[in-house]
Amino acid sequence: MMRSVRLFFAKPATIVAFAVFVAIVVIALAAPLLFARGPFTIVGMPLLPPGAPGLLAGSDVLGRDMAVGLAYGARISLLVGIASSIGAVGIGILFGAVAGYYGGLVDELLMRVTEFFQIIPSFVLLMVLVAFLQPSLGATVIGIALVSWPQVARVVRGEFLSLKAREFVQAARTLGMRDSRIILTQILPNALPPILVVGSMMVGSAILTESALSFLGLGDPNLLSWGSMIGGSRSAMWVAWWTTVLPGLAIMATVLSLNFISDRLNDALNPRRQR
């Protein structure tokens, strides 16, 4: 465990990524304390550039403080990213574990379902889901979880298939352990590192997906997110670059730091790299 932690922080880039991510989390948590008036309050003239008095990041098309919007947007991005990834990992583990452990017809059936969700264009399905459920935070989270779980399921199934064949799992069966105990105490702990890596990668891609949905106007209309900030400023892009550039950079910084972290997580948890 200590070894993994040390390996994780072995590269300076990881420390930077980790610091960026922690900063974003802190901003997201502190947003209501720092800006109690909320992101929708109009504070001045529209399209004031960054650095205008009292406006660190300028104002948007409606004269709202961009800095407040960016801080509140972090809440939505992180919330959606983490909640939908947890959902996807949950469904994925369930499907993958059952398919991989029991094999045979059950496996065949579950894998066909997984394949189906992988083949159909997931973003279009997501648009359909959210449009039909009516755009809301809940619909976004559920929708993203529903289209992202197959990836987890495949990884989990692969791990379970190979671990199931390992002799220590067979030994557990000959010792008379129950299936549920074998899955929970023998297989799952060993399958956890790759699941953790896929899960952390997924947070990043879920944030991207959320921003795309909001950009298209399919986000929760009562919440301001980075994607909807960009979508709402499209017409102003030519005259006020900051209205689109800043939220985009915010998304990029968040996702990039997350991906760096999961990449290092992969290296640190990969037993093949540990001698």
Place this chain on the structure above:
Amino acid sequence: MNRLQYIGKRLVMTALVTLAVVLLSFLMIRMAPGDAATVMAGQAGYADETFMKNLRAEYGLDQPLRVQLWKYLSAVAQGDLGTSYVRRQPVLSVILERLPNTLMLDAFALAVAIAGGIWLGSIAARRPGSAGDGAVTTLSMLFYAIPQFWLGMMVMLVFAVWLNWLPPFGIETMGADYTGLARAGDVALHMILPGLTLALYYMASYARLTRIAMIEVAEQEFVKTARAKGITERQVARRHILRNALIPLVTYAGLQASILVGGSVLVENVFSWPGVGTLAYEAVIGRDNPLLLGIFIVTSILVSLFNLATDIAYSLVDPRVELG
């Protein structure tokens, strides 16, 4: 099991996927708050009881679920995907009119992504840990983290607005009335920015995958055999490492296609490319559910056909594949 049987089996799978997509669509319609009648009544602007009742009767909404499902299935089977609320035309013909533009853009993007990704990935894999590897890895991580629609906007801002090198919008110059080759050239010029924007993300993932696959293959015994034969390093890399590393990438192209359609929706939108993606956006804005579902059904079928093609290609490039 011979190849024909295998292909037959994959065809059955494709048909099942299609059926499942249609069933899912029907489920969506049933799940949506309010039925089609409410929506249409809303659009008509008034809704008294008899009007609603007549509407329901007209569209068969008062019949049992079973009957409705059957009607829906047989309509879809005959190519009847309903009528677009906004355009007042059959959904299928609206989609088919836009489809060639999307196919053109996506094919261009996929080709650029695969070729560029494999090239970059093999450069990176040649010396893991080198500066070239670092550059490719960092770049692919960067493009992984950029929202595609935003990348499109930035690219447009730089290359079309500030530098004025390439046209920012649409598929061809409005009012220019080019014909023949001139028109093709004009379209190609318009395709560069959206096409590259779309390609970059997938190129990044191809580069990453090629790199991993090649590094993994390079560790295998037969690569040592190849070196022991005394062939040149170049031949080792091309004939033995790349040849084997490409196999998983074929399957991956199939999976990519489904993600590509999503990217296409966003990028077409940013560049006002008159394809199915922009149509999907119009459908969302106009609450045009039949059109949105139609797009879902048509793109799903296309993507699963593309997957069928990659499955067959896979069975051709990997002799070990047990055709099952």
Place this chain on the structure above:
Amino acid sequence: MLVSIQGLTAALPPGADRPLAIEDLSLDIAHNEIVCIVGESGSGKSMTAHAVMGLLPRGVGVTGGRILFDGVDLLQEPPEAMRKRRGREIAMIFQDPMAALNPVVVIGRQVTEQIRAHRAISEREALQQAVDLLGQVGLKDPAALLGAYPHQLSGGQRQRVMIAMALSLSPRLLIADEPTTALDVTTQAQILKLIKKIQAQRQMSVLFITHDFGVVADMADRVAVMRLGQVVENGTVAQILDRPAHPYTLALIAAVPKGASAPLDPAEGTPLLEVRGLSKTFRRGGLFSSRGAVTAVDDVSLTLNRGETLGIVGESGSGKSTLARCVIRLLEPDSGAVLLDGTDVAKMKSGRLRPLRRRIQMVFQDPYSSLNPRQRIGDIITAGPRAYGEDTAAALARATEILRLVGLNPEILDRFPHEFSGGQRQRIGLARALMLQPDVLIADEPVSALDVTVQAQVLKLLDEVRRTMNLAMLFITHDMRVAAEVCHRVMVMRNGKVVESGPTHALFSAPASGYTKSLLAAIPGRGRL
């Protein structure tokens, strides 16, 4: 001298278990001579071979010495010159021919690639030569093989293809790195014979790497014994086998199972375990297809008494492991009965089976995969008792006792598996099985992943444990020599069927079936060790 290695030293990357892979190694290979390097895993024997070939793995660097090939120092050769020597003057064959052949290229192309790397001839001419070569290594219908992929061939055929490839440019030195370790014993005998024949025909030199003194006895003109990167002893085969000077050589030779010490107390009485007409067929395929069926175990019967060891011997694919897994119900048998003290457990529902499971326990083959890497030794060996509701403290108390029995220090309870060697892990695996105080112990190739000296210790331990705990033991092995060491009776299996069975001594001295005879004849170094 064709090859003269002088003071060769190569460093391992930092963080390895020792600083040097090869330490001040000197070795000569004369023209027309077979030199064997023999050693246990990690001795540096394979590294030495790769150094001569100029193919040391990344991170391993030569830090001193010379490798003279016909008077030229290979270590000073520029890479391009070394590449031109590889395959033409020095050729190499590897341990696992399946991994050593490119899976997506047809055999013909793989052979011609080597020829055309060094000779300017057309593909057609090269293919003609390939057909000749494949014929020379005893492959039937070589023309048809040209279009085949490696996975369509058997293990023996693949290694023959590798040999054909290696011979294609008439090299002066052939390096064979454990070329028969991945093969069945009868195939091994054929391949060894082939290498020996070709060496004599072509008068070439061979550097043969092996861990098996039997193979050394069959093949070598001269022998170098390696240990931890150094040559501890070097001499003619007669010197090394008959008058070993170094204690390590002595210990290695002593540890080779000779198949002469079979225990002689065939127990009497009613059988504890009886298998009647057991069959198991594997069906392959999925929801939409069936791709044929393989009958892995075909109508097998056996009996096993308390205090007795029954060996089940067979080559890969004989069904011996499937049989064992059916008996212990890791697999569901299709038909037949498994009577434990008269109770049929073959078809028993898992709820009723659970209390009976503890009476049959198993020791597995691979010491590296048989212990959960994330659990402490204490958790691993008390898992069985705890699954039956035994109190953890009581189980731990008994664990101390059992660990002593298998020759381990009881203080290891809170350590993790990766801290132990292969032999120690096998002892831990045995302790886990013994914790449930079973009546029957199934040992599935328990020593085949171990070095020969460790192998001997574990075999001895198994026999002791069987005696002290009065166990009935089912001993699965591919190695006739090992079977003869510990088994009262032996049953030979082939293609899922029992070929013959009987008391070990009788079966070894007067085998009834031709197959058993060929298995015995194929034992390397037979009569020499």
